[in-house]
Amino acid sequence: MQTDHRKTRIKGLFSKYRVLLIFGLCLFILGYFWQASKGSWLKRKISILCDTQRNKTNVLHGLPEIALPRMVYSKPHIFKPPRTDVLTMTPWLAPIIWDGTFNLEILNEQFRQRNTTIGLTVFAIKKYVVFLQRFLATAETYFMVGHRVKYYIFTDRPEAIPNMNVKEGREIVPLRVQNYPRWQEISMRRMEMLSYYSQQRFIHEVDFLVCVDADMQFSNEVGVEILSEVFGTIHPGFYAAERQAFTYERRSTSEAYIPLDEGDFYYCGCFFGGTVAEVHKLTKKCHEAIMADKSKSLEAIWHEESHLNKYFVYHKPTKILSPEYLWDNGLGSPQFLKKKRFLTVPKNHAAIRNKRNSNLK
Ligand SMILES: CC(=O)N[C@H]1[C@@H](OP(=O)(O)OP(=O)(O)OC[C@H]2O[C@@H](n3ccc(=O)[nH]c3=O)[C@H](O)[C@@H]2O)O[C@H](CO)[C@H](O)[C@@H]1O
Ligand SMILES: [Mn+2]
Structure with missing residues (x-):
C-alpha cells in the first residue's frame, strides 16, 4: 500500500517536472556541443599556425622551428617616446x-x-x-x-x-x-x-x-x-x-x-x-x-x-x-x-x- 503510494508520488513528481527535466537535458546537450566545437576550433587554429610555420621552415632550410622563449623587457609606453630629438617615422610610415x-x-x-x-x-x-x-x-x-x-x-x-x-x-x-x-x-x-x-x-x-x-x-x-x-x-x-x-x-x-x-x-x-x-x-x-x-x-x-x-x-x-x-x-x-x-x-x-x-x- 505504502509502496504503491510512493510510486504514484514519484510518477506525479516526474510528470510535474517533466518539462523542466527535458529542458535541462536539452541545455546539457547544447552545452556539450558548444564546448566540443569550441575545443576543435581552437585546435584547428593552432594546427593551421603550426602548418604555416613548418612550411616556412621547409621553404627556408628545413631546420626545425625555434621554440618561443619568454619575452621579458620593459614595456613600451604611449606617453614616453624613446626619441624626441629626431624624426623616427616618415610621412609614409617607414621607420x-x-x-x-x-x-x-x-x-x-x-x-x-x-x-x-x-x-x-x-x-x-x-x-x-x-x-x-x-x-x-x-x-x-x-x-x-x-x-x-x-x-x-x-x-x-x-x-x-x-x-x-x-x-x-x-x-x-x-x-x-x-x-x-x-x-x-x-x-x-x-x-x-x-x-x-x-x-x-x-x-x-x-x-x-x-x-x-x-x-x-x-x-x-x-x-x-x-x-x-x-x-x-x-x-x-x-x-x-x-x-x-x-x-x-x-x-x-x-x-x-x-x-x-x-x-x-x-x-x-x-x-x-x-x-x-x-x-x-x-x-x-x-x-x-x-x-x-x-x-x-x-x-x-x-x-x-x-x-x-x-x-x-x-x-x-x-x-x-x-x-x-x-x-x-x-x-x-x-x-x-x-x-x-x-x-x-x-x-x-x-x-x-x-x-x-x-x-x-
Ligand atoms: C659613402 C658614399 O656615399 N659612397 C658613394 C660615393 O663615393 P665614394 O667615394 O665612396 O666611392 P668609392 O670610391 O668608394 O667607389 C664606390 C665603390 O665601388 C667599388 N670600387 C670602386 C672603384 C674601384 O676601382 N674598385 C671598386 O671596387 C668599391 O666597392 C667602392 O667602395 O659615390 C659613389 C658614386 O659616385 C658611390 O655611390 C658610393 O657608394
Ligand atoms: Mn666609398
Whole structure:
C-alpha cells in the first residue's frame, strides 16, 4: 500500500517536472556541443599556425622551428617616446632607425625564428681589395651577429681576398667579375651585377641583401633592425639639408632627374638593401636608367647614387637608416648621434683610383 503510494508520488513528481527535466537535458546537450566545437576550433587554429610555420621552415632550410622563449623587457609606453630629438617615422610610415628606438633582442628573436639568411654584397675591384681585411674583420664583430651571413665579394682578383676564418653560420663567397677602366663605371656597374646575381643566385641562397661600399668599416652593431622590404640610408652630409640643397641630378635630360620640389632625403649610394626580389627590382631599374643615359652620352652627377635617389622618390623605402649607419669621422660627433655603426675609411682618392699608381697594391 505504502509502496504503491510512493510510486504514484514519484510518477506525479516526474510528470510535474517533466518539462523542466527535458529542458535541462536539452541545455546539457547544447552545452556539450558548444564546448566540443569550441575545443576543435581552437585546435584547428593552432594546427593551421603550426602548418604555416613548418612550411616556412621547409621553404627556408628545413631546420626545425625555434621554440618561443619568454619575452621579458620593459614595456613600451604611449606617453614616453624613446626619441624626441629626431624624426623616427616618415610621412609614409617607414621607420627611421635610430639608437634607442628598437629592442634588438626582440628583433633577433623574430628573425631567428624565420631562420633568416643575409647576404652582404661588396665590390673590391682592382686596388679596392686592400679594404677587405678591415671590412670583413669588423663585419665579423658587428654585422648581423647571431644570424646566418654570406659575404658575397665581387672582385676581379679572388686570390687577393684575405684568407680569414669566419664564425659558424657565416661564409665568404668570392664572385669573379670583370673590371672597368674608370672608377665611376665600376661604381655604376654594381647595379648591373647585383641585378644579374640577384636573379641567378641570391634568390636561391639568402632572404635579404645588404649592399655596401668596400671602403668602409663597422664600428658598432648593425643588426636585423635594418632589414625590411627595401631600405636606404641617409647621407651624413645632407641629413639637415633642404630639398634644394640635395645634390640630386638636376638636368631634365637625365633619367636620374629630380625636380626641385620633389624628394625626401638624400640617400647614399653606399648602403641600401632589402629582400632579394626588391633589390633585384631596384638594381635592374637603376641599371636600365644608367644605360639609357649612356645612350645619350650622359652620366648622372653622382653616378648610380643619383639613380638610386631617383628610384627612392617614386618607390619609397620601407625603412630608412639614420646617419648612424653611415658616418664620416671628419663630420665630428653631434649630440643626436648616439652610435657610429658604419664608418668611411679615409682614402687617398687619386692613389686608390688611379690605374698607374701602384703604391696601394
Ligand atoms: C659613402 C658614399 O656615399 N659612397 C658613394 C660615393 O663615393 P665614394 O667615394 O665612396 O666611392 P668609392 O670610391 O668608394 O667607389 C664606390 C665603390 O665601388 C667599388 N670600387 C670602386 C672603384 C674601384 O676601382 N674598385 C671598386 O671596387 C668599391 O666597392 C667602392 O667602395 O659615390 C659613389 C658614386 O659616385 C658611390 O655611390 C658610393 O657608394
Ligand atoms: Mn666609398
